[in-house]
Structure formats: C-alpha cells, structure tokens
Amino acid sequence: MQSSLPNEQFLQIAKEFGTPVYVYHAEKIKTQYEKLVNAFSVLDTKFFYACKALTNINVLRYIKSIGCNIDCSSINEVKLALHAGFEPRNVLYTSNGIAFDEIEEAVSYGVNVNIDSLSNLEKFGKKFGHNYPVGIRIRPNIMAGGNIKISTGHSKSKFGIPVEQLDELKRIVKENNIHIRTLHLHTGSEIKEVDVFIKGMEVLFELMPHFPELEVLDLGGGFKVPYHPHEKEIDVVAIGAGLKKAFDEHPTADHKKLQVWFEPGKFLVCEAGYLLTQVNVLKANNGVTIAGVNTGLNHLIRPMMYDAYHHITNISNPAGAEQHYMVTGYICETDTFADDRLLNEVREGDCLLFHNAGAYGFEMSSNYNSRYKPAEVLVKDGGAQLIRKREEWDDLLKNQVI
Numbered sequence: 001m002q003s004s005l006p007n008e009q010f011l012q013i014a015k016e017f018g019t020p021v022y023v024y025h026a027e028k029i030k031t032q033y034e035k036l037v038n039a040f041s042v043l044d045t046k047f048f049y050a051c052k053a054l055t056n057i058n059v060l061r062y063i064k065s066i067g068c069n070i071d072c073s074s075i076n077e078v079k080l081a082l083h084a085g086f087e088p089r090n091v092l093y094t095s096n097g098i099a100f101d102e103i104e105e106a107v108s109y110g111v112n113v114n115i116d117s118l119s120n121l122e123k124f125g126k127k128f129g130h131n132y133p134v135g136i137r138i139r140p141n142i143m144a145g146g147n148i149k150i151s152t153g154h155s156k157s158k159f160g161i162p163v164e165q166l167d168e169l170k171r172i173v174k175e176n177n178i179h180i181r182t183l184h185l186h187t188g189s190e191i192k193e194v195d196v197f198i199k200g201m202e203v204l205f206e207l208m209p210h211f212p213e214l215e216v217l218d219l220g221g222g223f224k225v226p227y228h229p230h231e232k233e234i235d236v237v238a239i240g241a242g243l244k245k246a247f248d249e250h251p252t253a254d255h256k257k258l259q260v261w262f263e264p265g266k267f268l269v270c271e272a273g274y275l276l277t278q279v280n281v282l283k284a285n286n287g288v289t290i291a292g293v294n295t296g297l298n299h300l301i302r303p304m305m306y307d308a309y310h311h312i313t314n315i316s317n318p319a320g321a322e323q324h325y326m327v328t329g330y331i332c333e334t335d336t337f338a339d340d341r342l343l344n345e346v347r348e349g350d351c352l353l354f355h356n357a358g359a360y361g362f363e364m365s366s367n368y369n370s371r372y373k374p375a376e377v378l379v380k381d382g383g384a385q386l387i388r389k390r391e392e393w394d395d396l397l398k399n400q401v402i
C-alpha cells in the first residue's frame with residue numbers, strides 16, 4: 001500500500017518532531033473531497049465533514065479552505081467549528097442522546113441541528129415552535145457498515161427516531177407546529193455497498209409526504225476507504241448515479257427542489273493520516289518475531305476496539321527481506337497492532353509507519369499508563385508544520401488537585 005508522501009519525508013519528520021507522531025497530508029484530504037464533489041455533481045449536494053474523526057483546528061481550517069462544511073457530534077465540536085471560522089449556516093450538529101440544553105445552545109449559535117429523539121423534539125417544539133427549521137434523525141432499520149460496533153441504523157440501534165414511530169413523530173410535529181427542514185439518517189461506518197445509500201434514500205422518500213416543508217435529505221456518512229491493500233474504496237460515482245436515478249424514477253421527489261447532504265468523516269481524512277512510530281524492542285517468538293513499538297492502544301485504539309486492520313510499513317528498511325512479525329504496543333494491556341504481518345526486516349530503532357490513521361486515531365487517544373498524547377504534524381504544500389505539541393509532564397498533572 002503506497003503512502004501519499006515519500007518515506008524520506010516521514011523519516012525527516014521523525015527526526016525533527018520525534019515519535020510517535022501523527023502526520024496528516026493536506027492535499028490528500030483535498031483529493032478525497034474533490035472525488036465526492038465530482039461524484040455527486042448530478043445532484044444539488046452539500047458536504048459536511050464529520051469532524052469527530054479528527055478535530056485539530058488546523059485540519060478544520062484546511063477543510064474550510066477547500067469549501068467543505070462541517071458536521072459535529074457534541075456542542076464542543078460546534079464551538080471548535082465556529083472557532084475555526086465556519087459560518088453557522090455551514091455547521092451541522094447531529095446530536096445523539098444529549099441533554100436539551102445543548103440543543104438550546106446550538107440554536108443560540110444559529111447552526112443547523114438534527115434531533116434524534118422524540119423527547120428532545122417535543123422540548124424543541126415547545127420552546128421554538130415554528131421559528132427554527134430543524135432536522136430529524138430517522139433510524140431506518142437498515143443493517144450496514146463494517147461491523148456491528150460501527151453500525152448505527154439497524155433495528156436495535158440507539159441512534160435516531162425509529163421509523164416505525166412515525167405516528168407519534170407526526171403528532172409532535174403537528175401539535176407544536178415544528179418546521180421540519182431535514183430528514184437525516186446515518187446507517188454506519190465503512191459501508192462498501194452502493195445499495196445502502198439508495199435504500200436509505202428510499203426510506204426518506206416514503207416519509208417525505210408527511211413533511212411538506214422539507215428541503216434537505218441528509219444521508220449521513222460512512223463511505224468506505226481501503227484499509228487493506230486488496231480492498232477497494234466504495235464507488236461514490238455509482239452512488240451519485242444511483243441516487244439521481246432514484247430521484248428520476250420517483251413520482252414526486254424532485255432533485256431540483258431537494259438538497260442532498262452528506263457527512264463524510266473517514267472518507268476525507270482516514271488515508272491522509274499516518275501514525276509514525278519507532279521500534280523499541282524485538283523479541284524472538286517461535287518464528288514470528290515480536291516488534292514492540294513506542295506507541296500503543298493509548299494512541300491508536302482501533303485495532304483493539306474494532307479489530308481494525310492498519311497497514312504497516314517499515315520505512316527505515318524498505319528493501320529488507322520480508323519476515324513475519326507481530327507488532328505490539330508498549331501499554332500494560334494487550335495491544336496487538338498486527339498478529340502475523342509480513343514486513344521488511346525490522347531492526348530496533350526502525351520507523352514503522354501505520355497507514356489509515358487520520359480518522360479516529362489521535363481523536364480517540366488517551367493518557368492511559370500516564371503516557372503523553374503524541375504530537376500532530378500537517379504536511380501542506382510540501383512543508384511539515386507542527387499543529388499540536390507532544391504532551392509533557394505538566395499536562396499529566398494539570399487538573400489533579402495537589
């Protein structure tokens with residue numbers, strides 16, 4: 001699997017900023033964004049980067065600079081988005097399981113809001129009536145996504161208002177005269193089937209007649225990117241064409257009147273990010289050598305949390321003879337990054353590069369084992385710039401009462 005930057009540049013970054021370090025490649029984010037824009041040009045589309053994947057303010061500013069909007073999963077993400085300079089109308093807060101006061105706060109900033117429970121919708125109606133156009137998140141009962149832990153639209157999922165509760169939903173909307181502008185769904189992450197998006201759209205088409213003020217169908221995110229060298233990216237061009245066809249064949253849905261929104265997270269930043277590490281120790285172990293790196297599940301939890309595959313390359317010895325390795329972290333807990341992986345011969349001190357680390361990498365990191373969170377570097381126009389300092393001793397004690 002080819003990285004989007006040369007090995008020499010990573011080695012230079014390791015020298016200059018130390019390891020472990022997250023490295024993001026700005027132009028790769030832009031390439032991904034442009035793929036989406038082109039694929040969906042047949043519809044009136046707006047993209048909102050699901051920023052929970054990676055919220056470094058410099059990345060947010062870059063994403064704004066290429067013309068993309070932003071989707072948030074907490075009120076603090078909304079505040080980060082505004083701080084990064086996004087206009088409130090280009091910010092979307094897709095809430096889930098939150099207290100109503102966060103919705104009120106979001107309204108006070110003037111951002112778009114998607115509400116995901118009847119309870120909050122009723123409170124919203126009582127407070128704002130028809131005055132603030134709003135979106136509702138529907139749970140369509142569609143099973144989708146790479147695995148059950150990242151599947152969010154199925155019939156047991158906590159996310160969204162179950163579609164079978166339509167009568168109750170309509171009652172609340174009518175009684176409070178709520179202005180429903182958006183119908184939203186998001187069925188999961190790492191979706192590779194084009195069909196899932198078409199099916200989701202059809203669920204929203206069915207609901208459409210009940211919400212006459214509708215302007216937006218929001219189909220969420222979840223576009224799959226390749227993690228494994230033999231995997232493929234989801235065919236976004238086929239989704240664009242499929243959705244256009246669904247519109248054209250529907251007796252009343254009009255793609256000139258309805259905007260389609262998407263909330264890509266991984267698709268934009270996953271492949272643009274790398275975790276650059278160094279090998280601390282080698283241990284012989286029945287033919288599969290253990291390579292222990294200077295990071296762990298504290299910095300990249302996806303392999304232990306979701307059994308996620310991350311491609312690894314030995315950038316210090318790319319011509320070395322291939323051998324089998326188990327790559328593990330330094331945390332006092334099992335943190336296996338790869339079980340039995342062919343890598344170019346690994347020596348202590350070599351730099352191992354973890355691919356696909358831009359999404360849900362740094363963002364899910366912690367201080368477990370009282371380790372520091374890593375630094376973050378952004379490569380843009382060929383130059384590498386520090387965008388987050390590595391933590392240090394004072395950060396560990398900062399909030400402790402001593």
Ligand SMILES: *Cc1c(COP(=O)(O)O)cnc(C)c1O
Pocket residue numbers: 050052053071073094186188189190220221222223263264265266267359
């Ligand atoms: C997480 C999330 C996304 C992004 O999912 P990806 O798999 O990263 O594309 C989009 N919309 C909502 C509501 C989400 O919670």
